[in-house]
Amino acid sequence: MASLLPVATTVAAMFMSIQAMPIPGYAPVTPAFTLMATYHWTIYRPDLLPALALFIIGTIQDLLSGGLPGVTALLLLFARAIVSGNRRHFVNRPFPFIWAGFTILSGGAMFFLWALHSLLAAELLDFRSTVFRAVLTVSLYPAASFLLGRSRRTLLGVS
Numbered sequence: 001m002a003s004l005l006p007v008a009t010t011v012a013a014m015f016m017s018i019q020a021m022p023i024p025g026y027a028p029v030t031p032a033f034t035l036m037a038t039y040h041w042t043i044y045r046p047d048l049l050p051a052l053a054l055f056i057i058g059t060i061q062d063l064l065s066g067g068l069p070g071v072t073a074l075l076l077l078f079a080r081a082i083v084s085g086n087r088r089h090f091v092n093r094p095f096p097f098i099w100a101g102f103t104i105l106s107g108g109a110m111f112f113l114w115a116l117h118s119l120l121a122a123e124l125l126d127f128r129s130t131v132f133r134a135v136l137t138v139s140l141y142p143a144a145s146f147l148l149g150r151s152r153r154t155l156l157g158v159s
Contacts (some may be wrong), residue, residue, distance in 0.1 A: 002155040002156050002157075003048055003156075004048075005048065005151060005152065005155050005156060006037075006041040006045055006048040006049040007048070007049060007053050007057075009037055009041075009148060009151060010034060010037040010038060010041065010049060010053070010054070010057055011057060012037075013033035013034045013036060013037040013144075014033070014034045014057050014058075014060065014061045016033040017030055017031070017032065017033045017034050017061060017065070018030075018061060018064050018065040029129050029132045029133040029136055030133065031133070031136045031137045031140050032106060032109065032110070032133070032137045033140075033144065034057065034058070034061060034072065034076060035075070035076065035079060035105075035106060035109055035137065036102070036137070036140070036141050036144040036145070036148075037144070037148065038054060038076050038079050038080060038083075039079060039083055039101075039102050039105060039141075040144070040145055040148045040149070041148070042079070042080050042083040042084055042087065043083060043087060043090045043091065043098065044091075044149075044152060045152065045156070046080075046084060046087065049080075051077055051080060054073065054076040054077055054080055055073045055076075055077060056073075057073075057076065058070075058071075058072035058073030058074070058075065058076045058077070059072070059073045068120070071113070071116065075109055075112065075113065078109075078112075079105060079109060082105065083101075083105065086101070089101075095142070095145070098145070099138075099141060099142060099145075102138065102141050103138045106134055106137045106138055106141075107134050107138075110130050110131075110133055110134040110137070111130070113130070114127060114130040
């Protein structure tokens with residue numbers, strides 16, 4: 001049952017990402033919680049968060065949020081592939097190094113989303129909300145990583 005923890009926490013992150021907040025202008029700058037969970041679990045327990053689960057979670061997030069179907073799934077799969085290919089550089093490293101890796105990944109992910117949406121809209125969209133979303137996502141990652149790590153240590157019994 002504990003082996004479902006990565007999928008369950010990524011689903012919870014997905015719901016946090018699509019939850020409407022009564023804050024004006026919050027929707028376009030919502031932190032990428034699902035990306036945070038994907039990054040964390042791909043480093044620490046990639047065997048428990050398969051690509052198929054990420055594809056399904058990303059597709060459901062797009063359908064529930066009204067986004068373009070498949071964009072989040074594609075983003076999560078790209079993130080998983082990038083982190084998996086570089087995982088050896090992150091395992092047993094101090095948190096600032098892991099956070100720096102997430103900063104680079106989320107910056108690239110936000111730029112990719114901005115470029116894709118600009119291309120589809122056939123105009124350059126406001127880049128400020130993309131930058132703010134990236135900053136908010138990176139700023140909240142330490143708290144998300146702490147909570148995910150705590151649950152990992154508690155339920156999976158690892159350090």
